[in-house]
Amino acid sequence: MFHLTPDPVDTLVDNHDAHALSTPPPVDALTRCARLLSTRCPACFGGAAFGRSFDEGADIHVALDATFSQRHSMHAGDSPHFYEPEFFIPKAQVDECGRRIIAARKKPPRPSCAPKVPAHIVDECEKSYKAADEKKVKTSANRFDDTGVMALICRHNIPIFLANVDTPGEQQKYAIALLEHLFTFLPPNATVAALYDIGCVVDRSLELYNILPVDIHQRLIFAISTMHAYGHQWACQIVYNPRLREGLGLTDGEGIERLWSRLCKLIPITRSSAAKVISLDLRDDLGHWIAQRLRHGVESREASSLEELARVGIPKEELRDEWKQQCVAQTSIRAHAPAHLKKELDVVLSLQADLDTVNKAIETTRTVLENGEASAESHEVIARLERSHTRLVDKVEALYSSLNITDSFPDFRNISLEFVRLLLMAHDLKINIRKRAVGSFFEWDRLDQAVGGRHNPLGTKIHQQTRKAIAKRTPALKTAIRKFNHYCETLKELKQPEWTITVPLPLPTDLDALRDDASLLADVWIDPSQAQAPRWLEDVDVRKGIRVLLLGDHCLEERHRLGREADNICRWYGSELAAAKLALATSSNADIAFLLQQRVCELLLLPAKWKNPLVSPQRFDAQTTLASETVNSALGDPQVYAWPFVIETPLPYIIHQDDTDPYGRLEEEELSYLEAEQHLVEDVFLDDASGDEGPPEDARSEASVMTITMTWETPIHVSIDDAPHFLQATAPVLLQLLQSNVHLDVSNMSRLQNRSAWMNDSCINACMQLLQLVFLGPGGERVALLSTYMLPLVRADAGDATLWRNAASTRFWEKDVWTIPIHYKDHWMLATIDIPRSRVAYFDSFAREHPWEGHIQDVMQLTARLLNIAADKGHCIVHAQRAWAVYPTTTAARQHNTYDCGVWILAVIAAVLRGYDMTGFEEADIGRFRIFLFTLARAVST
Numbered sequence: 001m002f003h004l005t006p007d008p009v010d011t012l013v014d015n016h017d018a019h020a021l022s023t024p025p026p027v028d029a030l031t032r033c034a035r036l037l038s039t040r041c042p043a044c045f046g047g048a049a050f051g052r053s054f055d056e057g058a059d060i061h062v063a064l065d066a067t068f069s070q071r072h073s074m075h076a077g078d079s080p081h082f083y084e085p086e087f088f089i090p091k092a093q094v095d096e097c098g099r100r101i102i103a104a105r106k107k108p109p110r111p112s113c114a115p116k117v118p119a120h121i122v123d124e125c126e127k128s129y130k131a132a133d134e135k136k137v138k139t140s141a142n143r144f145d146d147t148g149v150m151a152l153i154c155r156h157n158i159p160i161f162l163a164n165v166d167t168p169g170e171q172q173k174y175a176i177a178l179l180e181h182l183f184t185f186l187p188p189n190a191t192v193a194a195l196y197d198i199g200c201v202v203d204r205s206l207e208l209y210n211i212l213p214v215d216i217h218q219r220l221i222f223a224i225s226t227m228h229a230y231g232h233q234w235a236c237q238i239v240y241n242p243r244l245r246e247g248l249g250l251t252d253g254e255g256i257e258r259l260w261s262r263l264c265k266l267i268p269i270t271r272s273s274a275a276k277v278i279s280l281d282l283r284d285d286l287g288h289w290i291a292q293r294l295r296h297g298v299e300s301r302e303a304s305s306l307e308e309l310a311r312v313g314i315p316k317e318e319l320r321d322e323w324k325q326q327c328v329a330q331t332s333i334r335a336h337a338p339a340h341l342k343k344e345l346d347v348v349l350s351l352q353a354d355l356d357t358v359n360k361a362i363e364t365t366r367t368v369l370e371n372g373e374a375s376a377e378s379h380e381v382i383a384r385l386e387r388s389h390t391r392l393v394d395k396v397e398a399l400y401s402s403l404n405i406t407d408s409f410p411d412f413r414n415i416s417l418e419f420v421r422l423l424l425m426a427h428d429l430k431i432n433i434r435k436r437a438v439g440s441f442f443e444w445d446r447l448d449q450a451v452g453g454r455h456n457p458l459g460t461k462i463h464q465q466t467r468k469a470i471a472k473r474t475p476a477l478k479t480a481i482r483k484f485n486h487y488c489e490t491l492k493e494l495k496q497p498e499w500t501i502t503v504p505l506p507l508p509t510d511l512d513a514l515r516d517d518a519s520l521l522a523d524v525w526i527d528p529s530q531a532q533a534p535r536w537l538e539d540v541d542v543r544k545g546i547r548v549l550l551l552g553d554h555c556l557e558e559r560h561r562l563g564r565e566a567d568n569i570c571r572w573y574g575s576e577l578a579a580a581k582l583a584l585a586t587s588s589n590a591d592i593a594f595l596l597q598q599r600v601c602e603l604l605l606l607p608a609k610w611k612n613p614l615v616s617p618q619r620f621d622a623q624t625t626l627a628s629e630t631v632n633s634a635l636g637d638p639q640v641y642a643w644p645f646v647i648e649t650p651l652p653y654i655i656h657q658d659d660t661d662p663y664g665r666l667e668e669e670e671l672s673y674l675e676a677e678q679h680l681v682e683d684v685f686l687d688d689a690s691g692d693e694g695p696p697e698d699a700r701s702e703a704s705v706m707t708i709t710m711t712w713e714t715p716i717h718v719s720i721d722d723a724p725h726f727l728q729a730t731a732p733v734l735l736q737l738l739q740s741n742v743h744l745d746v747s748n749m750s751r752l753q754n755r756s757a758w759m760n761d762s763c764i765n766a767c768m769q770l771l772q773l774v775f776l777g778p779g780g781e782r783v784a785l786l787s788t789y790m791l792p793l794v795r796a797d798a799g800d801a802t803l804w805r806n807a808a809s810t811r812f813w814e815k816d817v818w819t820i821p822i823h824y825k826d827h828w829m830l831a832t833i834d835i836p837r838s839r840v841a842y843f844d845s846f847a848r849e850h851p852w853e854g855h856i857q858d859v860m861q862l863t864a865r866l867l868n869i870a871a872d873k874g875h876c877i878v879h880a881q882r883a884w885a886v887y888p889t890t891t892a893a894r895q896h897n898t899y900d901c902g903v904w905i906l907a908v909i910a911a912v913l914r915g916y917d918m919t920g921f922e923e924a925d926i927g928r929f930r931i932f933l934f935t936l937a938r939a940v941s942t
Helices: 008-014 035-040 091-105 119-128 172-183 199-208 234-240 255-270 275-284 286-312 316-330 339-371 376-402 417-449 460-494 511-516 540-585 587-610 617-635 668-674 682-689 731-738 746-753 761-775 790-795 800-810 852-872 901-913 923-940
Strands: 060-067 144-146 148-154 159-165 192-196 220-223 708-710 783-785 817-823 828-834 839-843 884-888
Touching (some): 060 172, 148 255, 172 192, 192 199, 199 234, 286 540, 316 540, 417 460, 540 617, 587 617, 708 852, 761 783, 761 923, 800 852, 828 901, 839 852, 839 901
Parallel strands (some): 192 220, 783 817
Antiparallel strands (some): 148 159, 817 828, 828 839
16 A cells, blocks of 8 residues: 655664664664664664653553555555565565464463453443444445555654555554564564553453463563543543553653644545654654753643642642552442343332232322221232232342442442432433533544644534534533432432432533533442542542642653663664764765765754753764764774883972872862962863953852752653763874863873773873863863862962962863862862753762762852852853752762772763763773873873
8 A cells, every 4th residue: 555665774774783774673672763764763762772661651652553444545556666665574474473363263262361350341432432343343344455454653753653444444453464564673672562452452362362472471561552542431531541551651642643644635635654764754853852852841730730730838748648449449340330230120110010009009098098998818819919918028029138339339238229320320320421421522622723723624514514513512411411410419318317329420511611620530439448438539639639649659750761762872872873974984885875864864864853951962972972983993993102211201280199198189288389370171171261361369259049959869850861872082183182282291201001000180280181182172161170279279268369369271161060179088079060050960889978078068158159150250151040959979888999080070070071970881981091191191191
């Protein structure tokens, strides 16, 4: 039906990558997703770690659905086969899956299968949706050979795989075949959450029958797409609704409807859809998607949920406990009256009504006979009728007892039959009302979306038909609501104080109010297990609190997932750029060099498109640099330099230190040395800064009042530099260092060369200069590396002129990020100041919590004074007008010796220069990093 030609440049680049596009690689050999998947959506499939549990939301979210508007005319025929479709899975693969499903269903179901939802609830859901009816004819098989298309998309609405539908109905084999095909491109430990409008029905089939291999079935969970979920039974929603299920964040599964909407314009033109073009457009829009979801999806909903929680005033722990109780109660079999029980009750009630009529007739006859002159025989007949009536009443009571209602529903004991009957009728009627109401809401949404060009126009005919359908169904819906409300009033009148059954609340007859009424989604409760009705059932604030609590939890889950996706697209960009550059540099590809150059240019444009609050531009720059280094390394070993004898070149000012103090702590008498122009990168910026007149020597600015929120917990937005490839000092890096004027003396070179030597101030300052030259170069203007002398100056209450003279060369007022080394009791720590976001990241390789408050106070005092000094100099520094958030980048000790703390903070500084928050080094990597620093130092000391 629909065929797409593979891109030749894609195929060529694949040859320079670990995975190919043509056929699924061996699953056991995969440690990451196959390139076919990561190319289509780097955010979903570009990750490096897999195996997240279902409570964490699984690794990958996908959605499935079919449309029967995309079909292929039987008379159009087909073209000769000359390529393999890239998106559509083969028909033979789908048919084989169908045969396997039929064979599995002929066998007995698994005896040990415990239903997640009562069986009759899933049966009701199956009856409610056309997609669940595999025999439902949706397209004429006499006119079309392919009657529709089923798609599997990622959560960013990007099509991953498609299958042609060639059966009258939407059979389960299409969804299962697509999922099975997806797993062939995933690592063996990857987990998947699939959202499908009849996910509950498919999940039950997979639980009952051996359809999928065990290793796939154990890594797959189902949910229902968000809008379709509201057409399912409430007990089903508790298990399958993504807004109620833990771990799924704000994934809605409705993106596939948006895909069909985008493709519908092509229906009358070609009867085929260029899914690849749409896929690439959506992929390039990932950065905007993440930013929009973060701003409008997470942050706005988080704020509203926090406000509502504060208004409700119920602790989160209580709300979570109430929600757990509600889930357990409303998914139990006893919580739902079986259909046969209602039928049997109707029979009993009919017999009871007939007996009441007979009893009334007997009483009337007796009264007439007593007033007249009746024979003794007549009185005997009446007596026999009364005895027969009494026996019938006893039999009806026995029949009612035989239903075992009090066993299945203990709270029905000693409750009148009429009350039970009305309660069950109200239960069924509310389910019917909910189905009607949700359908009406869908129709109104369809009209609203077409207003103002926000959606494809409906056309006059369809618009009128939709409005007529709504007008036709509204009276019946309102009548059902009024009938339900009458049941509620009657139940309220019949209810006795000692009965523990909760009377349902009436529903609003206004449809707008009904849409906003949360009680519409809850079933009528017929079996409370406590003497007192649970709070989640009767307390309105508890119900509201549960909803906003779940919303807040899902916002947090979504923030976690967005952070991982931002890391994934950054990582994919680097690997894809390296593959494209390597293909371009290979001489055998000279005939398509122009196309490859275009691909490289397209990739280099992605960072501008993908920029978002969760990934900094420096991280993309670092990936660009890493890609070039990877290509250079792959094409040949870096040039080996013959290093001459190291000649000691003393620094202009040397701080004399006691041999017993390896860290070179700065005492008050040593501050005179600091006032000399011995500070970081003065050779680069001193000429620009020297023209500004600093404040008087003894002047001291007053630090602004700063609100600080300190939390000893690493937040989720901390990004980790997990690519240690930069430890290779390549030829371009060494050439750049040879042209610099950074120098280290013999003692500092010895500190770097000695594996167990401590780092002092001058060595750390010089190494910071080297790292800045390596990772940012002279054009890198975003990070200000303040020297180790700045914090001691503040602690010694130095004047503004001294601070200005020691910091002006860094031009800190132009930088978004400042790094401030901290020295305390023979130990180095680091503070990273994110000015625009008002964040302070604190790193201590020992992860000690007790001293950090004092260090942060000094750091914030220095920050406030530098901000004030810059303002006095006419340099406006824009930062977030909110409380400063202070947090550790690690709460687990990274260092277990006594001498590597200085190297650790340099490793973190390298990560910051590369656009990350924290280094991904383990303790075993620090020795390699010290050697890397020594190699750089030798390059500048020759």
